[in-house]
Amino acid sequence: MRGSHLSRTRTLTTVLALAVAGTAVLSGCGQKQQTVGSAPPPKKPDAFEQRADQIVRHWPKVSPVTGRQQALLPLAGADRPKGKDVREITVTVGHSACDVDFGARGHESKDLVVITGWGKRKSSKGMCTEQLATDKVKVRLKSALGDRKVVDAATGKELFKS
Template sequence: MAATGTVALSGCGGQTQKVGTEPPKKQDPFERRADQIERDWPKVSPVSGRKDAMLPLVGADRPKDTATREITVTVGHGACDAKYGVHTHESKGFVVVAGWSKKKNAKGMCTEQLATDKVKVRLTSPLDDRKIVDAATGKQLAGK
């Protein structure tokens, strides 16, 4: 619950102004899962069911140079998906990743085969010793 109050601002003519905290931002399922992984690591269970917004990754390549700011992950998606990509959440100890896909609104037949593609993920800070964790499975990828 956000607290609000009234405070006198000194040096501003004695005016009063209401201050408070912003309501918490609503997290999407991926961000909630990333927070859960950080909190519960290493005892993390996989998510249940297939969720197009949080698909398990096929793998990740851990770069030899830990000062790099880029990792490559292999995303599995449906052959008929219109778009696909990777969610990323970075923290001090983890890079949490998950695939996502959006289905085409196509009429007609579509096979249910799995396609895989390598996707480069740009990090905001060097990888260093952080663990790369698949959000869907809760497992460490490209172990160290």
Template sequence: MRRVATALALAAATALAATGCAKDDQTVRTGGPGEEPTKKQTRFEKRAEVIENTWPERLKPLDGRPDEMLPLENAERPDPDSRTLTVIVGHGNCDKDWGAHLHETEDLVIVAGWKKEDKNVEFCTEQLVTDKVKLKLDEKFGDRTIVDAATGRQLPHEKAE
């Protein structure tokens, strides 16, 4: 009787998993036992991967202005020996938080802005504010190209003051 109950429980669990009742944000395990599960890629990570695999082909800009991946206003081109990149993030005057995403390859530094709205603000003007955000690079900047993930284009840059 226990074997039948166990078999029925396993069958029910398998059926539930197969019908897609699992959550969207679950992790996916790759590799063998003892390896860490890999997390679901963010929209930025997916876009950076596409840019990495197709650059210098021009990509279409993203539709709209999703809060998790905004086009950047500009970047300060660092010294080739620098491990810091400063980007200019545009966000709303009433946003609670903002920052920038970073993905590095041997030839590219792929970046995009992000923001989080303050849900407690009842009325806010739609005024654009720009702020500098410093990003720490894993490797020296060298002669890499800075690419805006939101637009798919090389980011204009100016020499840092």
């Protein structure tokens, strides 16, 4: 009996060690084993997420982005929220007339809401005028705006100064 208990303890220890490492070895009927990971690797932050994190860390000492990036288009304006309890901000996105899609997105922290415009261009083949188009877009917030400042990710400037 003592040998049987020792074998079970080793097996349990091995299973626990593999579970802690984020991996499990599964076996069923037969001799095949399958290794299963616990979660996919984290997604690398995109240009906007990196910029928003930078603004949150260094606020208010933030410089504008150099050059024009499709993921960080400057906002052409914004409608002042009607109160602190709003959960939506309307911004005017300046994008290319050749964009097939455009919009705005936000990043929220305890003190800031960082917003950017974005655009997706047609294929590079063919003619495209370089005129600016503007459209109003709503950005939904996870929580009420409250006393947080709203910042344009491309320019690093506060949108609604008191």
